[in-house]
Amino acid sequence: MTSPETHHTGTFDTATQGSGLGAFTGTSVKRVEDHRLLVGDGRYVADVVPPGCLHAAFVRSPFPHARLTGIDTSEATRLPGVVSVITGSDIEELTNPFLPFLALPGLYTPLYHSLSSERVRFVGDPVALVVASSRAVAEDAAELVDVTYEVLDGIGTIDRALDPESEPIWPRAKNNLLYDRTTDHGDVEGVFADADHVFTETFRCPRQSNQPMETRGILVEVDSVTGAVSVRAATQAPHMLRWQIAAYARKESGPQSIRSFLTNPERRGAFLAAAKAFVGDKGEALQSSDSTAMQHQLKTEPRTALQMVRTGAQLLGRDDYPHVDADDIGGGFGAKGSVAREEIAVAAAALAIGRSIQWIEDRMENLMDGGQAREEELTLSIACDADGTVRGLDVDLVLDQGAYPGNPVGAPITVRIMEVMQPGAYRFEAFRQRSRIVATNKGKYVAYRGPWANETWARERMINVVARRLGLSQTEIRRKNMYGDEDWPAAMLTGPALDVTCSVRKTLERAEELADLDRLDALRADAVSRGKRLGIGFASYHEAAPGPPDYFEHVNPGTSALLDQPATASVSVDGTIQIWTSQMPHGQSHETTYAQLAADQLGVAIEDIELVYGDTSRAPFDLLGTGGSRGGPVGGGAVRKVGRHLRSVVVAKAADMLEASVDDVTIERGNIHVAGVPARGLTYAEVAARVVADGETVDGRDGTYAFSVDDTYTSAGDGGWSVATHVCWVEVDVETGIVEIPRYLVVEDCGPIINPAIVDGQVRGGVAQGIGAVLYERAAYDEQANPQASTYMDYLIPTATEIPRIEVDHMETLSPGENDHRGVGEGGMIGAPAAITNAIEDAIGVTVNDQHLPPYRILELMGIIRPD
Amino acid sequence: MSDSTTHVAIGGDITIGCTVNGEAVAVQVPVRTSLSDMLRAALGLTGTHLGCEHGVCGACTIIVDGAAVRSCLMLAAQAEGSDIRTIEGLAVDGRWHPVQTAMHDHHGFQCAFCAPGFMMTAVAMLEDDPNRSEQEIREELGGNLCRCTGYESIVDGVLAAVATLRGAS
Known part of the structure; x- marks a missing residue:
């Protein structure tokens, strides 16, 4: 096979x-793409500026948390070249607020607009939009907008957000805890009572940022004769952007929208046919979605119902949705899967003024508001027997979503995927997870390459903790507890089916063969002779790329159809x-x-x-x-x-x-x-x-x-898992705390490969981001949520001198079905933080609870310097 | 926030005479225009990309008088009389430069937003001295950020270009 x-x-x-x-x-x-991209002939969004196009710049909050008490645009408006200054209250007149995309039981999702008018919630929160003849003039004018604030306490940490007395960022939520839910699988109490040992550790991952080399940007063209709207954007999801612009970028009268829908038989017919086609055989699945979720949302935010009806009617009431065209895009890593508030604000401005407007984000804006991710704390308890058999897993997860919810993909769906995937490919008997989402005064949490990756990081760290405490090797404990070919058909405790494509253990065994483990002692001795400590770290995972046919029903029942x-x-x-x-x-x-x-x-x-x-x-x-x-x-x-x-x-x-x-x-x-x-x-x-x-x-x-x-x-296609084992070797300099990676090995199985060079590139790029996360990158904030990394001098992206060669070994397990190529876009980033931190722990012999390990932190862990 | 004494738009245009990709040009731009904005907006050479606009990412790298420079950190006014080369001038009569060919052969880039900057850095480096080790190449490329590839394919591309250029010389 x-x-x-x-x-x-x-x-x-x-x-x-x-x-x-x-x-x-x-x-x-x-690559076919090279024929234009290697000669400078690409067409990225900033490259297209139609004649007469205006340019936008945003006025943004300099405070993490404040009430907006006044805004004076008069001086900005007088600057030659300025066409319009649009404030948060203008935007409330012009547009609809954003609506929740996915509802989870107990989750509160705020309604908010593309510009803030009464309260700002993070440094970078946009409060006004300047439209001018050039970007330079727009930026000059943005600095002339006079905004007065009454500063509130900024919430910069998970601990402060969990304090029920903390200043609520979303007053309707009463405090900063937006979601809290516990799910049990199996007899958790019984297993934990019966097991020989229970080990517990808390793992902390700081905020990271996607940081594609191209920032966000949008061009909204308005035809001066017909009024037709045409959009170019750096987006991973053009249809999503189109619908959201249609839904949010202008506000129409509800009754008029409904009349327009009812009196237009063509539109009515088209809608009913589309609805019928969409529901079709999915009717049953759609009905299974949980209605208690929406009940909670409506109780906390009653305006949701009215806004949903109004926006829905608006979408039905016209068929001249904007046309969206995305061309070449300079990376996204999830960040451009979001529809930005800025995109809606620029579209609203173009519609209101009736002229074309381009907005190209700068890097400082991108570091503050372009998408951040991964800030989570996870406390894991593993119940196991003396022989190393793991039996029970209890997880307490807190995710820091920042101020505004990701739109549409953000914290809630990430939490659900983390819960479903948390047990990994291990044969646990029982699993419990408490998941909480908190709001803080930081940039918004978005999907970032393998958004759920911290389930792998925390689990693979914890497996190593258990191994060390029991005197087992990293590979022994994994081999002993992982599902393998003798187990099929099987299912994760959380539901999804496991089959032959969940070949995690095979990749582990293959990695052991390739890792020259018999040379390890010699390598360690050599490192010591040079004032260094060598360590090795293993990490294994399976990811749903695309997953078995039932996968997404376990993540969010009733929404599989979205994945067709x-x-x-x-x-x-x-x-x-x-x-x-x-x-x-x-x-x-x-x-x-x-x-x-x-x-x-x-x-x-x-x-x-x-x-x-x-x-x-x-x-x-x-x-x-x-x-x-x-x-x-x-x-x-x-x-x-x-x-x-x-x-x-x-x-x-x-x-x-x-x-x-x-x-x-x-x-x-x-x-x-x-x-x-x-x-x-x-x-x-x-x-x-x-x-x-x-x-x-x-x-x-x-x-x-x-x-x-x-x-x-369809989501009920052949599916299957994409899996890998990563092995990282590190050398830690005990004087400087600098970590080098002399060798890195990935054994992956994504089924039959379409293009090996492209697969290798995806794997290596993901690993490089993982190396960045552990050793260099941190979207740092202070306790009051003031950003500490808003340039590339502070947010350190690794370069060609930091990223080593990465060995990639391929296994190609065939799935039982016909379409058995499986995904590799995210895997590199999922495995790397775990393998690297496991290697560092092995090198320094001290339990590693942090994902971010710059030199000073290594020296603190080794007791060479004292934490402040 | 507002400080009208320091944020008044600076008026006045300036005409810059220079050579761009072998052609003499005279471009009228506002005095404060950066060289990158002059190339992109005034000359339509959008192959030079802006990733950070503060001189760190290297996406905007071009060759000015034989040296790799960050066009976002140079004013157009400073380019008066200079010889400028951009990604658009790298291929000759539709024939790719060895660096372009090598990048294609080695799947050098993915989203390729950083590609023009990397290739101009590599070309300047190899014109300066084509005998480069992998470590030297990595250090020279250390001023350019790529978020997609993990750099291995780019380094392999430059190494292949080194081999080609050695064979040709």
Whole structure:
């Protein structure tokens, strides 16, 4: 089943013609994207400035927490070149507040606008928007806006937020605890009472930030004649942005919206058909979603109901939603999966003024408000027997979501995924988790590459703590307790099914083989001779990329349908081939990998495939775009499915033309022919021409096509787990506290690989972010929530001198299903913090409870300097 | 917050004469314009990217009179009379520079927002001295940030370009 052989090193010149199924998939085809991106021909959002375009800059709060007592825009408005200054109260007149996207039982989600008017809640909170003839003038004017504040106590730590007397950041919530829920699986009390030992540790992860090299940005164009709105943005989810702009960026009269919907039979019909299609076979699943969640929200924030009705009516009442187009994007790592308050404010301004406006965020804004993540405290207790059998796991999680909720993906869904994944691939008998979300006066918590990664970090740290206390090795305790092939079919205590694709233990065993463990003592001795301490750390995880078919129902019942992935494949009347995806690439090389998958299905060359994405008037609809390691398995699964479908209809037509049976027709190098008779073949253009001549063209996504077929890869697809074991070697300098990484090994299993070089790049990039998190990066705040890292002099992103070579070894377990590519976008970041901190603990012999370990912290832990 | 004495927009334009990618240009820009804004906004050379605008990330790196510089930290006015090269000028008659080819061969970049800065840094370094070890390359590239790749593919690309340039010389 598995073929644990090593690296794929083959490269494939993209000029080579495809020669039937499977020629490209599995090879390191060079990137299609490079042809524009390596010559400076990319089109990132800042690169497009239409004539007459205005520019925006935000006025932001310099205080973590304050009441806004006055705002004077007169001086700013008088500056030559300034067109408009829009304040928080203007925005309340112009727009709708943001609504909760996902409701969890007991969760409070505040309603808020894109600019703040009465209270500011973090340093960087936008209070006004200046629109001017240039960015420089807009920034000058922003400094002329005179805002007066009455300063409130800033809440900068989880401990302060948990204090019930702390100044409530969201007064309706009464205090700063927004969510508190405990779930039990199995007989927790019994197992903990019965086990030989119970070990407990608290692990703390400070705030990190996604920090894509391109900041956020948006261009909202308003057609001066028609009023039509067209948007370009750096977004991972163009359809989500489109809907949110339609919902929030202007406020319309509710009754008028409803009248407009009811009196327009076309719109009514279209809506009912779409609703019927969406609910379809998912009706039962949708009904299973928990209504107690919304009841709590409505009790705490009664305005939610009215706003939901008003916004819903507004969405139904018109069909001229803005058109959103995303082109090249300079990275996201989850941050651009959020719809920014700034994006809604700029869209509202453009609509109000009737002119095009561009906003390009600067780096300081990005460090304050561009998305932060991962700040969590987890207390883990493991009940185990004397022989090292782990039996019970009890977890107390507190997540610091900052001031404003992530929109749409933030703390609540992260907490749910952390809960579901927390037990990992270990055979626990019982599991309890208490999860709390607190508000603090910090930048908002967003999804950051493997958003739930701290479940892996804390668990893999705790497994090592147990091993040390019991005198077992890191690998022994893992091998002893992990699920393996003898266990299938199995299920996690939290619900999701485990099968052969959960090959975590195999990656561990393979990692042990490759790690030269018999040389470890010699390495340690050598390090000591140089004034250093060498340590080794293992960490293993499985992640739902995409997960088994039942996975998301355990995370958030009733919402699996959101994860469905549509794709279209078409042949134009001139014979060119298009693949249409709802994925939104921002560095993952979709144009290359999807061309590989489609070219193999269709028997053509890589350059014969045009990938259509990013443009909401053309790309298929899905709300989530690219994220969650779903591009390969789910987006790719949809491409394979639709490619196969297109091939079948093309072959059927060609078989007619060739007077042959479809079973005898093959496609090689774009030549559609009866097997063995390539000389009498047809091209795609010839088949398309016959379709036209026969009057058989079809309406496709964007006009008339010779062929056009649609498919959906549903959440009930073949699925499966993506897994890895990371091994990190560190050398700690006992004088300076500096940590070096002489070797780093990843053994991963994401099933059959589409493009090995791209997989390696994803894994290495993720590990580099993990190294950054542990050794360099921290979105630091003081106790009152004043940011301490708002430039790249303070927020330290590792460079080429800090990141070592990273060995990647591939295993390729086949899933029982057909579409068995699995995701790798997030895994590197999930495994790395655990492996690195485990290695540091092994090196210094002191329990490591922090994820962030700069040199001073290492010296503190070793007792060389005293903590202040 | 407001301080009208120090935040008045600085008026007046200046005309900058320089050579950009082999062509002589004369560009009129506001006096306070940075060189990066002049290239991007006035000349439409949007291949030079702005990642941090405070001289740390290196995305805006271009070559001025043979040296790699951060165009966000240089005023357009300082470029008077200089010879400027940007990513758009790297390929000659559609033929890629060896650094571009090597990056393509080694899957050097992912989102590639940082790519122009890395490649201009690499070109300046290799023109200065093509005999570079991996450690030297890593140190020279240490002023450019990439958030996607973990740098290995970029370093491999530069090493391959070193081999190509050695073979050619």
